[in-house]
Amino acid sequence: MTKVRTRFAPSPTGYMHVGNLRTAIFEYLIAKHNDGDFILRIEDTDQERKVEGAIDFIYNTLELCNIHISEGPNNKGEYGPYIQSERIDIYKKYAEELVKMGKAYYCFCTEERLDKLRKKAEEDKVAFMYDGHCKNLSKEEIEQKIKNGEKYVIRQLMPKEGVSVYNDLVYGEIKVENRLLEDQILLKSDGYPTYNFANVIDDHLMNITHVIRGNEYIMSTPKYNLLYDAFGWEKPTYIHVAMVLGSDGQKLSKRNGDASFMDLYNDGYIPEAIINYLVMLGWSPETNDEIFSMDELIKIFDPKRINKSPAVFDIKKLNWINAHYIKKLDTEKLLSITVPHLKEAYDLSNKTDEWIKELVLIHQDHISYGKEIVEVTDLFFRENIKLNEECTTFMNQEGIENTIKVFKSEIEKIEDWTTENINNAIMSTKEKANVKGKMLYMPIRIKVSGQMHGPELPDTIHLLGKELVLNRLK
Ligand code: GLU
Numbered sequence: 438m439t440k441v442r443t444r445f446a447p448s449p450t451g452y453m454h455v456g457n458l459r460t461a462i463f464e465y466l467i468a469k470h471n472d473g474d475f476i477l478r479i480e481d482t483d484q485e486r487k488v489e490g491a492i493d494f495i496y497n498t499l500e501l502c503n504i505h506i507s508e509g510p511n512n513k514g515e516y517g518p519y520i521q522s523e524r525i526d527i528y529k530k531y532a533e534e535l536v537k538m539g540k541a542y543y544c545f546c547t548e549e550r551l552d553k554l555r556k557k558a559e560e561d562k563v564a565f566m567y568d569g570h571c572k573n574l575s576k577e578e579i580e581q582k583i584k585n586g587e588k589y590v591i592r593q594l595m596p597k598e599g600v601s602v603y604n605d606l607v608y609g610e611i612k613v614e615n616r617l618l619e620d621q622i623l624l625k626s627d628g629y630p631t632y633n634f635a636n637v638i639d640d641h642l643m644n645i646t647h648v649i650r651g652n653e654y655i656m657s658t659p660k661y662n663l664l665y666d667a668f669g670w671e672k673p674t675y676i677h678v679a680m681v682l683g684s685d686g687q688k689l690s691k692r693n694g695d696a697s698f699m700d701l702y703n704d705g706y707i708p709e710a711i712i713n714y715l716v717m718l719g720w721s722p723e724t725n726d727e728i729f730s731m732d733e734l735i736k737i738f739d740p741k742r743i744n745k746s747p748a749v750f751d752i753k754k755l756n757w758i759n760a761h762y763i764k765k766l767d768t769e770k771l772l773s774i775t776v777p778h779l780k781e782a783y784d785l786s787n788k789t790d791e792w793i794k795e796l797v798l799i800h801q802d803h804i805s806y807g808k809e810i811v812e813v814t815d816l817f818f819r820e821n822i823k824l825n826e827e828c829t830t831f832m833n834q835e836g837i838e839n840t841i842k843v844f845k846s847e848i849e850k851i852e853d854w855t856t857e858n859i860n861n862a863i864m865s866t867k868e869k870a871n872v873k874g875k876m877l878y879m880p881i882r883i884k885v886s887g888q889m890h891g892p893e894l895p896d897t898i899h900l901l902g903k904e905l906v907l908n909r910l911k
Contacts, residue, residue, distance in 0.1 A: 441473030443647045445499075446480050446636070449491030453498050454689045455696045455750060456651075456681035459715040463678060464649045465504045466716070466738040473646070477509030478639060479520040482629045492520075498698055501708045503731055508643075516643040521635050528630035531638050531668075532591045532623050540667040541623060544571040544592045545582050566619045567592065591624040593634075593660065601659035606676045607743045608652070613659045621660060633657060637664045645673050649740070652677040676740050679719060679747040689750060696750050705774035705807015706755070710762040714755045719748040728761060756805035764802055772797055774807030782811040783818045796900055799892040813891070817900060822887030822909065831889070836872065837880045843870040844881055845910040854903050859895040885909050 443464040447457060468475040477495065481487050492510055499506060508514030518524055535541035544567075551567070558565040572594060574582075583589065595618040602612050623634035630638070640648055655677045665672045683689050689696055701711055713729055720743050722729070729737075763771070775797045779785060785793060800813055816822065824832065831837075847862035847869075867877050882894055885906050891897055898906055 439646055440644075441468055441471035441646050442476060442644050443468040443473065443649060444476040444478050444640070444643065444645050446478045446639075446650075447495055448480050448483065449487055449495070451488035451491040451494050453495065453698045454681075455698060455701070455711070455715055456689045458498070458502070458698050458711075459681060459718065460649060460651065460678060461499065461504060462502070462712055462716055463676070463720070463738075463740070463743070464647075466734055467647055467649060467676070467740055468507075469735045470738050474507035475505070476514070476516070476643060476645070477506045477512075477519060478643070479510055480632065480635065481520060481522045482632065482635055484522070484629070494699075501702060502698075502712055503708065521630070521639070524635075524639070525628060525630075527642070528624060528635055528638055529628065532630070532634065535593070535623070535664075535667060536591060538667060539594070540663075541591050541593050542572045542620075543574065543579050543582075543589045544620075544622075545574075545587050545589045546570055547588075567621075569620055572620065588626040590622045590626050592620040593623050593664065595620050595660070595663065601662060603658060603662055603672070603675065605655065605658075606674060606740055607745060608655060608677055611655060611658065613656060615659075618660055618663075633660065634664070637661045640673055641665070641668070641670045647676060647740075648673045649676040649678065652679055676743065678743055679745060681718060682747050682749045684749060684751070686749070696752075701755075701806075705778065705809070706759050707762040707766070707774070710759040711755070713762075714758045717758075718750065719744045728758070760805040763804060763806070766801070768794070768798065771801055775800075775804075775810040778808045778811050779814065783814075792900065795896075799896040799900070803892060816886045816888060816891070816897075819887070824883065824887060828883045828887070828889060831879060832883055836870075836876070840866065840870045840872050840877065840880050841884055841910060845907065848898075848903065848906060848910065851903065854899065856895045856899045859898045863895065 445461040445464050447453070447461075465475045467473075477499070479492055479495075496506075496509075496511060506512055508516060508519065510517075510519045532541060536543065546567075550570070554568060555565045571592070596615045599615045600612055601615055601618070602610060605611055621633050622631050624630055636648075639645075658675060658677075662672055681689050683696070698711065702708065709730065712731065712734075713727075716729070716734055716738075717727060720738075722737055722742070763774075766774075772794065776793060779793065779796075796814055796817060797810060800810055803813055804810055844862065844866040847865050848859075851858045851862060863877070863881065866881075867873055870877075878894055879889065882891065882897075883889060885901060886897055901909075
């Protein structure tokens with residue numbers, strides 16, 4: 438049996454939004470489910486979009502996500518180079534071969550001519566399509582033009598009749614009338630290939646068996662298949678996946694600043710949780726379970742269960758999954774995703790490491806992501822607390838003043854400031870003020886923390902410290 442080989446083929450933009458990352462995960466899962474290889478290929482033929490350090494950035498991202506690359510620019514492999522700009526000669530050779538076979542042709546049309554065609558199409562309200570002007574040039578004419586230094590591109594010659602059909606694993610049968618296929622550019626005038634050409638050459642030469650990519654390519658795939666046919670190459674299995682949309686219903690992109698993996702990571706989201714969330718976004722397992730480790734996903738992933746319709750990136754759902762992972766973190770890991778944010782937000786210079794650790798630990802079950810620690814611990818750093826309407830209304834109830842008075846005197850008596858003694862003070866207040874449940878805990882909580890919710894009350898009071906608590910009880 439042929440070894441399954443998938444590839445992740447990002448452009449080096451120095452940025453990875455979650456939609457891109459999800460494609461990489463799908464590719465990885467399909468490869469690993471079948472004991473296959475996962476290849477990283479850098480698609481940098483659009484030199485204008487290239488960003489310094491972008492390849493390292495991609496490696497870092499995948500490494501953080503525990504996605505192991507079998508072959509790629511920084512790995513060894515038999516099918517390199519894995520960076521398209523280092524493969525220019527290869528594309529040129531194959532493009533010229535296609536010309537010889539009569540499946541492609543040189544086109545010398547100038548930008549001005551093409552602009553005119555575009556304008557005309559606009560006026561006629563039809564989609565622009567190159568008119569095949571250069572396809573019948575004679576060999577002599579071509580040679581002369583090249584000699585004159587005229588710029589040219591190589592275009593694929595499309596059949597004008599018939600229908601192209603292929604099967605997509607997710608979308609089923611896809612049919613396109615050949616007359617709708619444009620004589621697309623394969624090789625640009627700067628000698629670089631287009632995506633439309635390079636993807637085919639590379640996927641074939643790199644022995645890629647499954648092509649998983651965004652469904653914006655679904656209607657172009659018949660053109661790619663014509664190239665495979667022209668060369669007599671075996672076509673890969675196609676798995677097109679629907680887009681991930683932003684909450685505004687628009688495609689995720691750097692422009693709308695949406696959901697970049699690194700932003701999430703830097704805010705203290707756990708890569709395993711991001712992966713878990715992303716896989717469930719546009720794919721569903723056979724069961725109703727929602728939490729899966731990478732190993733479990735590898736075991737159960739079936740691409741046939743990928744969704745056809747676009748998914749909306751929902752930060753609330755991600756928060757829910759991430760909170761689940763945070764609850765399970767060990768202390769060291771938990772500190773590493775929270776303390777940097779605390780340091781940035783608050784002055785911790787007079788706090789001991791012990792105090793900081795306790796602060797973080799009592800909030801472990803109360804945060805959805807690392808940076809959220811800043812909001813939820815605000816009450817420990819605020820000078821003055823200001824009650825909202827709900828709290829004020831609660832505090833205006835009869836008997837509350839007395840509860841606070843009793844509690845204050847119990848607190849004053851404490852010599853050894855431990856959580857246990859604080860708990861005892863609460864219990865004596867219960868007796869002496871003759872209150873219980875909500876009427877016992879809530880007034881104390883509101884008075885010392887300024888809010889109605891939070892971690893365990895004795896823990897909170899302990900961390901606040903005796904002085905501050907007495908101050909607030911005044
Ligand atoms: N470079 C393409 C992109 O970023 C890759 C598409 C593909 O996987 O073939 O969309």
